[in-house]
Structure formats: C-alpha cells, structure tokens
Amino acid sequence: MPDVKLFSATKSRYLAERISDYYGYPLGDVTVNTFADGEMQVVINESVRGTYTFFIASTFGPADNIMELLLLIDSAKRASAGYITAVIPYFGYARQDRKDKPRVPISAKLVANILQASGVNRIMTMDLHAEQIQERRVANEVASITVIGDVQGRDIILIDDIIDTAGTLCKAADALIEKGAKSVKAILTHPVLSGAAYDNINNSKITEVIVTDNMVSIEIQGNTRSELGKKGTRIDRNNGNVPAVLYGGGDVVHFTVTPASVKHLIYTPDFKIADLSIDGKAYKAILKSAQFHPVSDKLLHIDFLRLIDNTPIKVEVPLRFKGVSPGVKVGGKLIQQLRKIKIKTTPEKLVDELKADISKLELGQALRVREVIVPAGVEILNNAATPVALIEIPRALKAAAAAEAKAAAGA
Structure with missing residues (x-):
C-alpha cells in the first residue's frame, strides 16, 4: 500500500495537527514563502512520489488560502504524487452556488473547476452551504423570519452551516423568544464571524453559540487614531474603544479597536494569530501585552507584534x-x-x-x-x-x- 502524507496549509495548521495526532501520522514539511508583492511560493520539503497526499486547508478569507492550496496541489502533482486529496472543511465561495441575477458568476462552481484543473483527485469538505428559499434584500441579511410551530416554554437549538454576520441567526432567536421560547442556543459548522457578528450575538437573545474548530481566525477591524496623548486616549475610551499599538516592521501604528472584537484573542488560554485590518490595510500579528484597570479589570490598552515572514519571534x-x-x-x-x-x-x-x-x-x-x-x-x-x-x-x-x-x- 502506498505511503500516506499529510500536509497543512498555513492557516489550517491548528486543525491539521489535531487530525495528524488522531490519525497517527506526522505532518509533512512544507515551506510557504511570501514575497514583498504578496505572491507566494510553496516548497514541499520531502518526497511525495507515489503517495496518497492529503492537503488540509480551510479556505476562509478565501483568496490567499485558495491560492496556497492550488500551489500545493500543483507542487505535489509535478512531484508525481500518487493520489491527491484536498481536505477543505470550510469551502470558500460555497454560498455563491447559483446565478440569482444577470451577469454574475457561479463562484462555487468556478472554484471547484480551478481545483480540478490544478490536479486534485478528490475533495473532502463538510456541510456545504445550500441557500434556502428566503427573501433577501442584501447579502448576509434575511428580510423576514416566520416561526412555524409551537415553541412556547421550550429550549430551542438553532442548527446551521455558516454563521457570518450573525444577523439572520439573531433575528431568528428574537422571533423565537417573542413566540414564547424559554431559551435559544445555536450550533454552527463554519464560524466566519465577520463584521459586527460578535456585537450582534452579545446583543441578541442567544444564550450560547457552539461552533466547530475548522476556522480559527481572529479578524479585528481597527481605525487609525486621529489624536494621540492623554486627551486622545480619554476620547477614545469614552467612545467605547480601546487604544492599541502595532509594533514591528519599522513603523509603529497607533489605532483603536472595540472590546468585543478582541475578547476572543485576550480572554483565552489558547494562542491565536490576529488578522488586523487597519483602515483597509492588512497585518498579521500576535498579542504582545494587554493592560487592565486595577479595580474594574476593564481593558485599557493592547500592544500587538506584527508577524513578518522569515523574521524570528x-x-x-x-x-x-x-x-x-x-x-x-x-x-x-x-x-x-x-x-x-x-x-x-x-x-x-x-x-x-x-x-x-x-x-x-x-x-x-x-x-x-x-x-x-x-x-x-x-x-x-x-x-x-x-x-x-x-x-x-x-x-x-x-x-x-x-x-x-x-x-x-x-x-
């Protein structure tokens, strides 16, 4: 029987390691270099000739992750891998699975075609999105929700494939509570959690949200501070924001974030990488330190350290x-x-x-x-x-x- 080789894409290593441990095979050695213009180069640092080769790569934040996966597949194909399987727990663009208006692509089909053209023999994914027939005004938003059936005095569990901005989920929870439900919890497969998702959930009637670990990406939106010093800091905090500083790479960036957007980075025993977007500019960073009020324990300030390719940390x-x-x-x-x-x-x-x-x-x-x-x-x-x-x-x-x-x- 041919050997089995498991490889992880950059953003899915946390999941790949768990799969590797469970399966009993070590992860293969891959190097991913990113050049100054954003282009990537992948190198598989071991032989895959004739092997069953698996690439574990959720494609959330789709563009870079899909491109990295395509390059990995092409590398393995050119290195004479016997059978190539792409393990994609979260399949990016899956929600764009039909033509709902003129002159639009069927993006899910296009991505599948590109993966096939790259040389993959098999794709493994989970809980692919299938749009239900529902009234929508804009993407990520359902215009109306109707509760069918008796929910009076019951504990409700909502089950869905994707939680994005959480707008639909929160509206559903509100509608259920209005109809007399005792409580509402949610179980979701793919935790995209974009935009104001955390705020929407915190302000909703949902008591608990349970998700899988196929997407661990802390996306944080920040805004450049217009005024520094004590006065600017006081204004930012009075507006409900937390002053933050991004170090590394030569330039120091002063910006603000909302407390809700960073809570899953700070209040956790896990180590996580933050995808910062500051006025539209993207950075990868880790938490360097956080300062709290000595009495109220309120978050006062955060320092981030920028991650720069090939730079030791x-x-x-x-x-x-x-x-x-x-x-x-x-x-x-x-x-x-x-x-x-x-x-x-x-x-x-x-x-x-x-x-x-x-x-x-x-x-x-x-x-x-x-x-x-x-x-x-x-x-x-x-x-x-x-x-x-x-x-x-x-x-x-x-x-x-x-x-x-x-x-x-x-x-």
Missing part, C-alpha cells in the same frame, strides 16, 4: 498532554508544572501549542522540557531540565506501600 504557547500515564491508572495524580512554553521560531513555522507525551510516566516520575518534541524550525527557550509534569504519589498509596513493606519485613 519569541512567544509563549500552551503546553498540553497526550496519552494516559500508567502512574495515573494505578492511582497517581498528574501535576502540570508548566502550562506554557517559550519558543523561538518564524511566522511560517509558528505553532499554536506543544504537546508532551505522558504515556510512559510511572508513579513518582517527571517529564522535563528536554523531552518535549517540537517541529522542525521551532526552538524551546526554557531550561531543558525544568519539569513540565510529574506523577505524584498520594498519601494513601504511600501508606499502603509502607504497610506492605512492614508486613513483608515482619514475615
């Missing part, structure tokens, strides 16, 4: 465990000594977490930094001897062991 990423410790199975307690690890890498090789294998840890044993496996191009900066986890022996087990030893000695 130092960041802290979460450390998570995989496997089950034999020591835990017999009653030991897993103690995590280190929750984040400091790494040095470039944006192209940046990972959102590291995993430590605890499947061989017995009672009383410790796992140290030196034993954490990292991908090529990633360097751990913590002291190699620092313990990251240990299996503690509970007092009850110690007492039982001591009693057994005493009994054995007496015999």
